[in-house]
Amino acid sequence: MGLTLSESKEKILNVALGLSSKFGLVNLSIGELAKVVGMSKSGLFGHFKSKEALQKMVLDFAAHHFVNTVIKPALKKERGIPRLEAIVDNWITWSLEVHIGGCPIVTAAIEFDDRPGVLRDHVQFLKTEMIKGFEKTTRIAVIEGHLDNDLDCEQFVFELYSFMIGFHIYGRLMNEEMAKEKFKKSFKGLISRHEAKGWTT
């Protein structure tokens, strides 16, 4: 949890997340945001002391939403490959349906590549946390005996994460169902390539 917001702030951040998923966090305009939310520019601005603070809160809001929608439900699944698969499924769904602009953290990651500052640091922190989470889930799958004992978990996650972003990019390029199929095929291959002998889904 760790995130309690006033009603207004929540509404604002919801809209802001949608806008910045589509048009980028850098180009998130307070005036435009206020117009969409339906309140005055200065009234909205009062909730955050600066634009940077707003952007930072949008990032945290996105991360919070990500954890709640993608990670938490998956934790109810059994440890190991089932949980990993649940995370991937939820991530795809989240990317496709919840935020039409695709994973906002991926977008922000590329936006802030070369913009030193608080926001880049924060994006990198969130991204690192995300990857560390994936690595942990992968290690659990190894411990459970689902994946090969000598698996290079970091490398595994690199490939998994790459396929996810590949899906993200391909989805805009072509039919999204085709991109989804491509991703699923690659993901399946990745799993089966490292599946421990004697364990099958």
Added chain:
Amino acid sequence: MGLTLSESKEKILNVALGLSSKFGLVNLSIGELAKVVGMSKSGLFGHFKSKEALQKMVLDFAAHHFVNTVIKPALKKERGIPRLEAIVDNWITWSLEVHIGGCPIVTAAIEFDDRPGVLRDHVQFLKTEMIKGFEKTTRIAVIEGHLDNDLDCEQFVFELYSFMIGFHIYGRLMNEEMAKEKFKKSFKGLISRHEAKGWTT
């Protein structure tokens, strides 16, 4: 060679490509660009009839540069896997050294994901051309007997392209050498997984 530019225009586009690689094509500001180039805002503007036209030319300039730096030199290599490897090598080098902001087309692709208009269409066109090029090179590797005869070339390129973008993202997250190692390991795995029996590099 399909792209003849006046001296000024070339200088402008060079700077514009650098700036937009770092800060995004959307946020490319004509005033700022003029300041860096060292000419007046209106003088620079006169070369392009609109900002959109400028952005479009920057994209074409990037694509042109990509072909010249990444693709063309690789075409001198032997058909098949060597050529594929050369493309990948050049792409990495290009991403790392030439444009510090990473492949500008990847950046633009994510920027314009959900911004309908001429520019998104153009980015998608360039991206599609790029992927079709990779697929062609891959098919040649099959024909040459380097890769499995029943290889799903589209899937192969999806994974290759994903690893490239993964490298792009990981590179900002951690030591770039580590990201490069991760990419190379994945790429090597991808190749060896589909290498035709009886052929080795």
Added chain:
DNA sequence: TTAATTATAGCACGATCGTTCGTATTTGAG
């Protein structure tokens, strides 16, 4: 109930945005 804090609004600021206009300067073709 009163006092204090918070939420929102209106207005204005300096800065920058993309763009236009009018005007010099340079260049190239006849």
Added chain:
DNA sequence: CTCAAATACGAACGATCGTGCTATAATTAA
């Protein structure tokens, strides 16, 4: 040489940007 086209400039446009200041409601605390 002449004249038109191309190139570059400064100034200014309306719009929007992020951000303050001030005032008025609404909510909460004492």
